[in-house]
Amino acid sequence: MTPDPDIERVLERWFTxxxxxxxxxxxxxxxxxxxxxxxRLARIQTRLFAMNIDLRLAVTAAVIVAVAVTGxxxxxxxxxxxxxxxxxxxxxxxxxxxxxxxxxxxxxxxPHPADLDIVIDQTTITIFDFHRDVLxxxxxxxxxxxxxxxxxxxxxxxxxxxxxxxxxxSLTAGGRNLTLTPVRDACAxxxxxxxxxxxxxxxxxxxxxxxxxxxxxxxGDGTLAQVSYTVPAGWVExxxxxxxxxxxMPSGHNGASLQLLSAIEPHSLDVACAVTGAGVGATPSxxxxxxxxxxxxxxxxxxxxxxxxxxGVMVDLSVDPSATTCxxxxxxxxxxxxxxxxxxxxxxxxxxxxxxxxxxxxxxxGRARYILLDRGDGRTLVMAIEANAATWDAVVADAMPIAxxxxxxx
Amino acid sequence: xxxxxxxxxxxxxxxxxxxxxxxxxDRLYGLAQRILRDVDRAEDAMQxxxxxxxxxxxxxxxPDRFxxxxxxVVVRAxxxxxxRTRRAVSNLRVLPLDVPTSNDDFVGVAHRDQLExxxxxxxxxxxxxxxxxxxxxxxxxxxAEILGIPVxxxxxxxxxxxxxxxxxxxxxxxxxxIGGRPA
Numbered sequence: 001m002t003p004d005p006d007i008e009r010v011l012e013r014w015f016t017x018x019x020x021x022x023x024x025x026x027x028x029x030x031x032x033x034x035x036x037x038x039x040r041l042a043r044i045q046t047r048l049f050a051m052n053i054d055l056r057l058a059v060t061a062a063v064i065v066a067v068a069v070t071g072x073x074x075x076x077x078x079x080x081x082x083x084x085x086x087x088x089x090x091x092x093x094x095x096x097x098x099x100x101x102x103x104x105x106x107x108x109x110x111p112h113p114a115d116l117d118i119v120i121d122q123t124t125i126t127i128f129d130f131h132r133d134v135l136x137x138x139x140x141x142x143x144x145x146x147x148x149x150x151x152x153x154x155x156x157x158x159x160x161x162x163x164x165x166x167x168x169x170s171l172t173a174g175g176r177n178l179t180l181t182p183v184r185d186a187c188a189x190x191x192x193x194x195x196x197x198x199x200x201x202x203x204x205x206x207x208x209x210x211x212x213x214x215x216x217x218x219x220g221d222g223t224l225a226q227v228s229y230t231v232p233a234g235w236v237e238x239x240x241x242x243x244x245x246x247x248x249m250p251s252g253h254n255g256a257s258l259q260l261l262s263a264i265e266p267h268s269l270d271v272a273c274a275v276t277g278a279g280v281g282a283t284p285s286x287x288x289x290x291x292x293x294x295x296x297x298x299x300x301x302x303x304x305x306x307x308x309x310x311x312g313v314m315v316d317l318s319v320d321p322s323a324t325t326c327x328x329x330x331x332x333x334x335x336x337x338x339x340x341x342x343x344x345x346x347x348x349x350x351x352x353x354x355x356x357x358x359x360x361x362x363x364x365x366g367r368a369r370y371i372l373l374d375r376g377d378g379r380t381l382v383m384a385i386e387a388n389a390a391t392w393d394a395v396v397a398d399a400m401p402i403a404x405x406x407x408x409x410x
Numbered sequence: 411x412x413x414x415x416x417x418x419x420x421x422x423x424x425x426x427x428x429x430x431x432x433x434x435x436d437r438l439y440g441l442a443q444r445i446l447r448d449v450d451r452a453e454d455a456m457q458x459x460x461x462x463x464x465x466x467x468x469x470x471x472x473p474d475r476f477x478x479x480x481x482x483v484v485v486r487a488x489x490x491x492x493x494r495t496r497r498a499v500s501n502l503r504v505l506p507l508d509v510p511t512s513n514d515d516f517v518g519v520a521h522r523d524q525l526e527x528x529x530x531x532x533x534x535x536x537x538x539x540x541x542x543x544x545x546x547x548x549x550x551x552x553x554a555e556i557l558g559i560p561v562x563x564x565x566x567x568x569x570x571x572x573x574x575x576x577x578x579x580x581x582x583x584x585x586x587x588i589g590g591r592p593a
Binding site for chain 1: 422423424425427428438443452453456460461464465521522525540541544545554560561562572575
């Protein structure tokens with residue numbers, strides 16, 4: 001994280017401007033506050049470990065719904081702006097794509113390589129601009145060309161509604177990479193973004209069988225050191241970036257999930273919410289030893305493990321239900337549920353700040369298995385299997401074969 | 411002593427609670443107003459927060475953490491308010507000023523406009539983070555406790571928010587540099 005003293009000084013000065021006194025009405029409200037009853041339940045805990053996974057799946061579901069709604073909007077808007085009959089975009093292009101190489105995003109002073117993804121569906125290309133989602137209708141107009149029309153404008157864009165463009169497209173063998181070549185485009189900003197190479201993120205359903213990571217890398221950066229793994233039917237990829245890969249079973253099964261973080265930073269909070277973890281060694285054994293020192297955490301004895309040629313240790317974790325952790329109590333860090341952060345991800349790609357991958361934490365009756373592997377450069381890659389206590393055994397049975405199937409190429 | 415006041419308020423003493431708010435209200439209201447950029451919505455959020463804090467105060471086990479806890483309640487009320495009204499309010503009102511604008515040109519009129527616009531495009535969480543850091547003067551660990559997220563996450567999100575604000579300023583500067591004017 002590079003400090004930006006100029007913007008910090010500007011913000012500090014700017015924030016001095018504005019109201020400085022609470023209105024009398026609010027003081028009068030407080031003077032009569034005892035008319036309101038107080039809650040006498042000292043502690044109401046919710047145990048919602050699966051929330052993170054479910055939340056992410058819910059988001060995925062919401063995206064699917066949004067895409068469907070967007071499709072309907074596109075059809076309506078297309079008629080409004082005079083676009084002719086739409087021929088659906090080929091299925092091979094319908095995916096989430098991440099740019100290969102920098103793109104000069106409108107409104108930003110420098111190109112940002114990973115600040116935007118696009119989602120192509122049957123009728124629409126959605127550009128996740130820095131400031132808002134920019135929608136473009138898309139239809140097939142030849143064997144390998146798309147016609148596009150602007151459906152809304154980005155905040156800093158100079159384009160107009162209905163600005164048209166035509167792009168040639170080509171896919172690499174296997175459909176992993178896409179190249180969009182502009183033939184013409186009335187919208188210069190869109191052309192700047194769309195033109196070039198894209199790589200499929202694979203977010204969504206995973207077919208039964210072996211997969212190679214599109215973005216995730218063992219060292220969190222670069223083009224080499226991909227990983228491969230095998231999944232049975234029914235698993236989905238819910239996040240992939242250079243530093244993180246998250247696989248899960250949809251809700252309704254057992255909530256199984258498997259996450260990989262290419263590098264982690266020990267980071268927890270003690271009972272007084274003071275930060276712990278600084279100065280812990282980077283090796284799997286040092287990190288496992290640190291885990292055993294965390295207040296409120298029950299940790300099994302580290303067991304040696306070798307996966308895909310990498311060696312390390314494996315531990316199972318749970319929260320001691322009788323222990324108090326930072327954030328307990330009404331109004332606690334997680335709305336009254338106790339949560340124990342354990343690892344922060346290490347960001348190695350600047351663009352990943354846009355959507356910071358989650359760290360690892362345990363909440364309530366959550367259970368986790370951390371497989372801590374030596375990446376080969378002195379740092380630790382973690383594979384995390386997470387579930388709640390009720391489904392733990394089933395989740396481990398489902399997820400361990402996938403974890404053990406990972407191969408790490410040099 | 412605040413600890414005594416907190417314990418009394420926790421036991422249902424409304425006057426003690428009012429005393430606690432009397433010395434913190436202005437600062438907390440300033441916080442809410444700067445997150446929401448709207449005096450009416452800040453008032454609504456503050457009233458909601460003050461009622462929630464009173465209601466849930468018996469659940470606060472450590473009186474010494476009252477300040478961080480109260481900040482958390484206020485920030486949460488602001489986030490809820492921001493999300494609740496985000497769809498309904500397309501144009502936020504510009505701040506009415508009740509303190510003199512600085513005479514120097516450090517935050518000039520053009521910059522204020524750019525800052526306001528850039529700030530509006532941040533998520534409510536990012537706004538809260540910037541206000542806690544640069545208005546309230548909180549360090550990263552304090553912000554982490556208030557927002558209930560790890561310190562490292564605070565650091566990276568702060569970096570992103572700074573970058574977004576910098577982008578807003580840079581963008582308009584670029585438009586000016588090529589002969590245009592800020593949009």
